[in-house]
Amino acid sequence: PPRAFALDCEMVRTSLDRPELARVTLLRHRPTPDDPDRYDVVLDELVKPRRPILDHLTRYSGITAAMMEGATTRIEQIQVA
Numbered sequence: 001p002p003r004a005f006a007l008d009c010e011m012v013r014t015s016l017d018r019p020e021l022a023r024v025t026l027l028r029h030r031p032t033p034d035d036p037d038r039y040d041v042v043l044d045e046l047v048k049p050r051r052p053i054l055d056h057l058t059r060y061s062g063i064t065a066a067m068m069e070g071a072t073t074r075i076e077q078i079q080v081a
Helices: 075-080
Strands: 004-014 019-029 039-046 053-055
Touching: 019 075
Parallel strands: none
Antiparallel strands: 004 019, 004 053, 019 039
């Protein structure tokens, strides 16, 4: 059967004054006869930008300063995941 994936990226504004990746989520659609809308979370990771965050864009991203405090994963690690 065909595979369907959904990718969502959340951004923050950094000292570059442009958006940088702060969270990436990858879902895989895995329907079953009982649950045609079932999905599995393949990846859901906060990503630490290289530059200081000026605006978390919480209104749009849902990301807060508290959420990012423990983030250590860099974009390069996500790219190879």
